[in-house]
Structure formats: structure tokens, C-alpha cells
Amino acid sequence: MTSAMRSIFRREFSSYFATPVAYVFIVIYLMLSGIFTFYVGGFYERGQADLSPFFTYQPWLFLFLIPAISMRLWAEERKSGTIELLLTLPLGVMDALLGKFLAAWAFTSIALLLTFPIWITVNYLGDPDNGVIAASYIGAMLMAGGYLSIGVAMSALTRNQVIAFVLAIAFCFIFTMSGLPIILNFLDGWAPDWFITLIASFSFLTHFSTLSKGVLDVGDLLYFFSLMALWLFLAHVIIDAKREDG
Template identity: 60%
Template sequence: MSPVLAIFRRELASYFATPVAYVFIVIFLVLAGAFTFYLGGFYERGQADLQPFFSFHPWLYLFLVPAVAMRLWSEERKSGTIELLLSLPVTMWQAVVGKFLAAWAFLGIALALTFPIWITVNYLGDPDNGVIVASYLGSFLMAGAFLAVGACLSAATRNQVIAFILTAVVCFFMLLAGFPLVLDFVRAAAPQAVVDAIASLSFLTHFAAITKGVIDLRDVLFFLLTIGFWLYASAVVIDLKKAD
């Protein structure tokens, strides 16, 4: 068994060893349903699609994903088990990837359990299921990007609350990077090239493009490269902090 797979299985099993995982999943499902059918006006719209469902995902992830990510490395550092983990015959990169993939799989399970909403919309109408599949893919990729940011910031502190707050703040900025409010502020002090670069960092912009049913390779690569960057940063931070 490869070290990454061994860490993945250990970490994923640890999520379901306590009631916290089940509480998280229930909260996610309840909020997703409430936002879709009540705040999103699912029935009032009279359209057979899941646009109200996916439109709230970025804001759900803004609070729920940091709650998952904050324990990835902060808990290991606080309890001192990070030294034991890194003393095993695994590389730093294998440990980072294994723990990340386990947390991402956990988020994927929570997302997959929303399938009754998909069944409901098919029962009530004739939706474009290709668009829904693309939206699920985009949501999963965005959750991974949120999680990678959280993994890096969790590695930077022993305090889980601080890790949660930092992750929420950074991810909030990554969501709003493409909004006129942010771009107008940057445009007043920076050239257009900088404005365009900041706009391209918006999670919301790339996610919205995928939810239209068009899986553009540029949007997929954006999320994958974002995940790769923050995971690399996590490995660097852990290496710098492991002596603390």
C-alpha cells in the first residue's frame, strides 16, 4: 500500500470515528436544502434546474470548509503527533496529499448526499442533467480549492480557531476578487494588467462559468493549479514550522 493511500484511509476513517463528521454532514444537508427551497425560491421560479441550489454553495463552503480544514494540521501540531507522522517512512509531500485527499473525499461524500435534491428536480420537471453534472464537478473542485487554502493556513498555526478565521477571510477575498467593488478599488491604484490578474483569481467567476454547463479547461485548470499551489505552500510551511 502506498504511503499516500495509507494516510488517506487513516484520515478518512478518523472523520467518522467521532460524531463531528455526522453533525457536519447534517448541517450541510439542512442548510443546502433550506437555501434551495426557501431562500432560493425553488418552487416560485417555476424552472426545472438546480441553479438556486448551486448558487449558495460558495457561501456555504465559506464557513463549512474552514471548519473541516482547521483541524488538518493545527491539531497535529498542538498534540505533537506531527513529529510522529513525519518520522514515518513518508515524505512531506505524501503526508500533505494524503491528508488533503481524505478531507476532500469527506467533502465529496457530503456533496454526494445531496442527491435527493437532484432526484426531486427530475421528478418535478425535465432538467438539463448535463448542466447539473457540470455544476457538481465545479462545486467539488471549488470545495477542493477552499480546502487547500485551509490546509496551508492550518499548518501555520496551532490554534484551530485562528486557522478557521484566517481561512474564511482568505477564501472570502478569493470569492470577491472578481466583483466590481474589489476591482474598482484596485483599479484606482494599479494598472489594468494587475486588475485583470486579480479578477482571474475569483473562485466565484470560474465556478459560475462551470455551472452554465460549459466545462472549460481553463476553469478546471484554475482550480487544480490553485489546489496544487496551496498544497505546495502547506508543505513549505510545515517544513518551516516542524521545529516549533
């Protein structure tokens, strides 16, 4: 990490906690995680000490909560006019881009790690496979990074935070839904097998489901890192194009 990137990272990360918004987000996220794990997910009725209900609902929580984090990253800079000042500083676009992205990812990871009381509760109630749970947390962090990278690109596309939020949800929704049976069964009647497999391979759920079973497959790790790299590259292209257009 370059010194310029570190400066952007520190600036962005501290800005999350400069207002009550970050604390409200964390409280809402923790409350929803607990509700979905113990009540909606039927934790007690299952009679099994694991965190399957918790991780089952994480993609759907991320689908709406992470775009709320990413929508301001570039849209706010463009609306306030500070993006011109930011990009005239002695740092590259990629430094600013990665600094903002890593700050948002670190904030999201902290929110995820603050769910550790749920993990402790499961260990108190039973004898879960903690290796599987640890791998699931890693998978959830990578999936959060994937959602964030899409949100960053959408935030770079517009100066309106609401539009950035809606666009991020729409694209994240596509990447989430593409692996569900309802989509694959619809394609099964007329699309070739290779096309169905390709569509399923784009889904966050397809790759996260493997990680949530405790299998740290190289292909799944490569998928999430490649996805982040692709969307951050697209964000870089968008920012460059917007800067040239003035």
C-alpha cells in the same frame, strides 16, 4: 498514490466518522443546502426546474463549512505533538500532506453527493438539463478542493484550530469576493483594465460560474488544479520550516 499516502488517507478518512462531528457536519450542510435552494433561493417562485439556486449558494456554504473541516488537519497534530511522530515515520511530508488533503476532499465530496435528493426532486418537478447539473457538481467539487487547499495551509501555520479556522475563512473570502461587481466597480475608477481582469481571474466565483453553466473549460479546470497545487506547496514549505525550527 503511494502506500504511505494510502495509509494516511485511510487513517484520516476513517477519523472523520469515528466521532459524531462528521455526521453533524453533513446534516447541517444538507439542511442548509435545502433551505438555500428551496426557500432563500426562491426555487418555487422562479417556476424553472434547475439547480441554479443550489449552486449559487454553494461558494458561501463552503466559505464557512470547509475551513471547519480543514482546521484540524495539521493544527491538531501540532498541538498534540503527534506531528513529530508522524514525520519520523517512513513517509515524506508530501505523502502525509496529500493523504490528509485527499481524505478531507473525499469527505467533502461525499457530503456534496448526498445532496442528490435535490437533483432527483428537480427532475421530478420538471425537465432540467442534467448535463449542466453534472458539470456544476464537478465544478463544486473542484471549488471545494480549492477552499480545502487554502485551509490545509492555514492549519499547517498554527497549532490553534480556531486561528486556523479564522485565517482560512479570511483567505477564502478574499478569493471569493475578488470577482464580485462591488470589488470590480471599485477598481474600475482608477485601476487599469488588465489589473481588474487579473483580480477577477483569481475569484472562485468567476471560474465556478462558467462551470455551473455546463461549460467544462480547460482554463477553469486548470485554475482550480493550479490553485490546489500552489497552496499545498505552500503548506509543504510551512511544515518543513516548522519542523526545522523544532
